[in-house]
Amino acid sequence: MIGAIVYQLTTNMSVEDVKRCGFDAYFVDHTAGIYPQAAGGTPWTASSMQSKGDLIADLVENLAAEQKARVVYDNILRLVDDPDVREPIKFLRAREIVHFQRFGEGLRLACEKLDSKNFYAFNPSFDKCGCK
Numbered sequence: 001m002i003g004a005i006v007y008q009l010t011t012n013m014s015v016e017d018v019k020r021c022g023f024d025a026y027f028v029d030h031t032a033g034i035y036p037q038a039a040g041g042t043p044w045t046a047s048s049m050q051s052k053g054d055l056i057a058d059l060v061e062n063l064a065a066e067q068k069a070r071v072v073y074d075n076i077l078r079l080v081d082d083p084d085v086r087e088p089i090k091f092l093r094a095r096e097i098v099h100f101q102r103f104g105e106g107l108r109l110a111c112e113k114l115d116s117k118n119f120y121a122f123n124p125s126f127d128k129c130g131c132k
Helices: 002-010 015-020 024-030 055-079 083-116
Strands: none
Touching: 002 083, 015 024, 055 083
């Protein structure tokens, strides 16, 4: 969705627009192509995705990722006044909140189930028998 918004905002831009908006360094490398990167210019890599193969660790990581995404959308909303940008960002922000709530429910249910069997001493995804 973010890529689509960037595409819409950069369609039919002129070289003067590129320079005036400070888009020139990006433009040199990517023209107006959508290249996933952080606002500071760091390219996206899979290293930003965390997975341990442990139910509780992975759910907590998912919770953190949803909150980090929400903060990014909050910051975009602070900076942008274009309604054609704000409305989809508001939708994405609301979606992050719902995802956070669902991961939170999943964590609660997982903890209740694991706690009832005293499974915190091993990784239930890997140690099938619960033995050490």
